[in-house]
Amino acid sequence: MNFMLLDIALLILFLVFILIFLYVRRKRVKKEGVLLLYGTKWGVNSIKKFGEKHRKFLKRISHVSIWLGYALMAGMLYLFGKLLWIYLFNADAVRAIKVPPIMPLIPYLPQIFKLSFLPPFYFTYWIIILAVIAITHEYFHGIFAAANGIKTKKTGFGFFPFFLPIFLAAFVELDEKVMQKKSAFAQKAVLSAGTFANILTALAGVLLLWGFFAAAFAPAGVVYDDYAYSITEVSEITMLNGIALASPAYKDIESIMKEEGNVFSIGEETFTKVRGLSKDKELIALYYDSPAVKNELYGPIISINGEQTRSLDEFTNVIEQYSAGEEISLVTKVDGTEFMYTLVLQESPENPEKAWIGIVFYGEQKGFIAKFSGFFSSYKEPHVYYEPKVEWFQFIYDLLWWLILISFSVALVNMLPMGIFDGGRFFYLTILQITGSKKKSEKSFKWVTNFLLGLVVLIMIFWVVQIL
Numbered sequence: 001m002n003f004m005l006l007d008i009a010l011l012i013l014f015l016v017f018i019l020i021f022l023y024v025r026r027k028r029v030k031k032e033g034v035l036l037l038y039g040t041k042w043g044v045n046s047i048k049k050f051g052e053k054h055r056k057f058l059k060r061i062s063h064v065s066i067w068l069g070y071a072l073m074a075g076m077l078y079l080f081g082k083l084l085w086i087y088l089f090n091a092d093a094v095r096a097i098k099v100p101p102i103m104p105l106i107p108y109l110p111q112i113f114k115l116s117f118l119p120p121f122y123f124t125y126w127i128i129i130l131a132v133i134a135i136t137h138e139y140f141h142g143i144f145a146a147a148n149g150i151k152t153k154k155t156g157f158g159f160f161p162f163f164l165p166i167f168l169a170a171f172v173e174l175d176e177k178v179m180q181k182k183s184a185f186a187q188k189a190v191l192s193a194g195t196f197a198n199i200l201t202a203l204a205g206v207l208l209l210w211g212f213f214a215a216a217f218a219p220a221g222v223v224y225d226d227y228a229y230s231i232t233e234v235s236e237i238t239m240l241n242g243i244a245l246a247s248p249a250y251k252d253i254e255s256i257m258k259e260e261g262n263v264f265s266i267g268e269e270t271f272t273k274v275r276g277l278s279k280d281k282e283l284i285a286l287y288y289d290s291p292a293v294k295n296e297l298y299g300p301i302i303s304i305n306g307e308q309t310r311s312l313d314e315f316t317n318v319i320e321q322y323s324a325g326e327e328i329s330l331v332t333k334v335d336g337t338e339f340m341y342t343l344v345l346q347e348s349p350e351n352p353e354k355a356w357i358g359i360v361f362y363g364e365q366k367g368f369i370a371k372f373s374g375f376f377s378s379y380k381e382p383h384v385y386y387e388p389k390v391e392w393f394q395f396i397y398d399l400l401w402w403l404i405l406i407s408f409s410v411a412l413v414n415m416l417p418m419g420i421f422d423g424g425r426f427f428y429l430t431i432l433q434i435t436g437s438k439k440k441s442e443k444s445f446k447w448v449t450n451f452l453l454g455l456v457v458l459i460m461i462f463w464v465v466q467i468l
Helices: 003-024 044-053 055-089 091-097 123-147 176-181 184-216 250-254 312-319 368-375 393-414 422-435 438-467
Strands: 029-032 035-040 152-159 168-174 217-222 229-233 264-266 269-277 283-288 301-304 327-334 337-344 384-388
Touching (some): 044 055, 055 393, 091 438, 123 152, 123 184, 168 176, 184 393, 217 327, 229 269, 301 312, 422 438
Antiparallel strands (some): 217 384, 269 283, 301 327, 327 337
């Protein structure tokens, strides 16, 4: 049976169950803002016992939780700024991503928007991950509160009725009167505890992912990054589609280019397809007219003439056995389906003595985000395509991958200094500690919240404009 159909059936059953549950328990459901809240006493005694029993330990690690909160707040503001820059000044990236900048992570999001760089996101993943993240997040709020003598009055779940009752949220209701009497340090410890739990969940997910991957996956092919290309000045192009050119500007070649099937010449070298342009359109990146481009090679390469290529070294060793002009049979694999190509090798532009397919492998990527991503995929050998030893192992791997991503995302977003997040009150307490003035703190809190909300609106406007 197709798993997607089974997953959709589970989603429908879940919706029906929640609707019936809310109707039967409607007397215990109250509306608060845009949420429907269902309060319980589940876990209250456990929270109290754990928090009081480990009071000393929790107070010690409160320092870690608070400083982590500041680090996450700084990181989220940095990412917010990067997001703003992209949506204001990088229209191509916005059109490629397509997803609205303010978009909740709903089941099937990558499938709906055809985001091939993300694994599928099923309802099954969503409900499991939501339960893990929400429960640990709120439980940590409760135990850190108990360690500081703040009572948890009730626990419960929230529902967003505007989207049908599918978007769940967990909550702990603390004794706010007691909370406000506590020191700023104690309050910040309680507020940052939820994100602390999310980070611990993500790190536990990373360890599980590394161990599971080592046991459940095996190398099966080599992954290349792009077709081979060259960056040159537009004025260096000597011929385009059979028309001789002398020091052309971009507008000259633009008038000659076809929608498809362009052939560029620079001296004796031939190129096809434009990869990209500099902003001033003086530099142009062109793909070589290579075997890979001619045959529209796609997917990880798993064998050449029957010899497996499970790593970059194996791929290089196999290719070195052949010379330019020889024909090879190359197999790639995409979504479990194998594709066979027949290629005639060419001389490498950089080393004519070597046979060449026309693909490139990038080295270490620069930038904080690339290094951060690289660290959490360091368990993989670069440029290697892995396959699960058993088909359903991929399901578990993707689940763990999403758990890590969403845990980090929730931790970051929750520390944004806006009124609706824990980071908002955390920011208010920080300003209060610095200034000692409630008036200045409230004014700063409102100003930052309104400023960030204004930027959110601005980003959404630019998204609409650039998509249209």
